Amino acid sequence: MPLTFDTISTTLSRLQHDETPTDGRSPAAVAMILAEGPLGLQLLLLERAADERDPWSGNLAFPGGRVEAGETLRQAAERETREEAAIELAAARHLGRLADCVGAHMPVRIACFAYGFGHEPPAVTINHESRDAFWANLADLADRGRHVSTEVHFRGGSMTVPAIRLPQPDKPVLWGITYRLVMQFLQMHGLI
Template sequence: MNLTTIAAQLSGHSPVIQEPGQRGHAAVAMLIKQGTTSPEVLFIIRAEHDRDPWSGNIGFPGGRLNDTNESPQQAAIRETFEELSVDLRPARYLGRLDDLFGATMPVLVSCFVYHVTEPLTLNPNHEVASTFWTPLTNLLESERHQQRNFYYRDKEHSLPAIELLEPQQPLLWGITYRLIRSFFDICAIDFGFSEAEEP
């Protein structure tokens, strides 16, 4: 797996673009850089907040569109700057993943992939508890994949997840898991794990 192949696969992909209808519309940015052994991806851990449905979860920087005049990509750029003080405008835009509807939430999520080449200074705002980079290859290691029970909206769900951090730390699951699976599908890399729906 290398950035040249990733860029070629994403540039040749025609993303499935959906209309949100009566749902909310959010946009996120997937930031990739060249690591020591393989490309690495940036994740955030969202700060705990009663009004945030993704509170405490691993995800990508991003948030809801401001109004009908803001494009999803503009929202992803704006939210990344607000949350991390990272300006994506000079970064290399690689492509867009397929839009995804939340499985249990009335929201449409659009994801835009960027290759960042300059060293980044991350300054998380109050919405972000912490950040971390991890090699893309870590996401493919079978020993990190597991089925876990999550309590979401007063219901228990048995869902696939990826353990990227120490025990007792958040797992990667839900719509971010689905976006990662979509990314590997587009890049023609065998993800090889569950097709279950997640929030």
């Protein structure tokens, strides 16, 4: 049975969220943007620009960032998406929120909000924070043949991590927090 926005929304509505965590981590929020494509649902990924001040420099990510004073988590995800990808999420269907993800190497707590665009993906115009934006098919992300353990570089060191190799040969592997959010999404919908 194909995955639909209705089934995603129903699944995400079952999750409970701690709106006031006390773990001392900095709150941040991202948008997982889905669109209907010719091969089924696809997911927007940004390839971050090279920047020595950015610990996630060059990695694949969802649009998002830190929460500003007076913002809710969802407002932060929507603002960051507007700034980083020129996408107005008010035009999309809000599908719900995944379980929060905490940084393994950075003191952050990421809230991830899912949105769906029907029929065709929105136009994307990236800002200086990204090198590229592209759509990845969920089927490719769920393909176990693409799931690997690989060495990545982070904050001056290297480590071996679980990752997904994308079909685009010029793209880095998907790993880290974005990988964990994608895996959570795929698992909760029975895609892997």
